[in-house]
Amino acid sequence: MGQIITQVDAFTDKPFAGNPAAVCVLSESQADDWMQNVAQEMNLSETAFLVKQDDGFSLRWFTPAVEVPLCGHATLASAHVLWSQGHLLPDEVARFYTKSGVLIAKRLGDWIELDFPVNHSQETIAPPQLSKALGVPCKSVLKNSLGYLVEVESEDLVRQMQPNFQLLKTLPMAEVIVTSQSKPDSEYDFVSRFFAPGLGIDEDPVTGAAHCCLAAFWRDRLGKDEFLAYQASRRGGVVKVRYPGGDRVFLSGQAVTVMRGELITNLVYYQT
Incomplete structure (x- = not known):
């Protein structure tokens, strides 16, 4: 049995709109080049990889070309997957450990609110x-x-x-x-x-x-x-x-699952 990978349309309440992201909840950490190859294979703006921690999940985001330090729509998609696939109970908060610090997501009715760092210009x-x-x-x-x-x-x-x-x-x-x-x-x-x-x-x-x-x-x-x-x-x-000011901003959106498949984890990547 391989890893389940789910494609979610984020910041929308209907399929084939918003921003698609792939989400993979891993049973254990994988090598960076493996995750980059999967992101390139998915060919979406972001592919998110999660690994369970004691009180949350580590979360990393990859475009088809590079790893990025922060991604909102793939975090929203990740939270949606955790609740919809039973990794978290409906009233539990999603806590993510990322390269941009600890990020929090919580359900507000049909919406998901993300607690993110503000970025001043x-x-x-x-x-x-x-x-x-x-x-x-x-x-x-x-x-x-x-x-x-x-x-x-x-x-x-x-x-x-x-x-x-x-x-x-x-x-x-x-x-x-x-x-x-x-x-x-x-x-x-x-x-x-x-x-x-x-x-x-x-x-x-x-x-x-x-x-x-x-x-x-x-x-x-x-x-x-x-x-x-x-x-x-x-x-x-x-x-x-x-x-409201300060160093945190709250972004809310909706999300829809559009596809679910299996990553065959015994595939070997050969570089020529």
């Missing part, structure tokens, strides 16, 4: 090629540990833009969050998209880590602590954001 001088690479004029440009945070003038610009990914890769940081305030008649407070060709992901459908940056950005501009946000990728996804 600082004003920066935009690289000369940034606007050309994005294909839109930049209203303001900041940077944080995830990449650039670019505000543009309108929701329409966010939705319609078509970046030049090869040019983005030549920038000092090849990861860019693009955001704007939503239209006045929208149910959402702000919209965004996230491009990460440097991580092997041209466009991530819905990005929890980006909302760790957007929370503080929009709190300063809109003067409020709670937001309903929409990531306007082709698949699209909804994120509830709560940031």
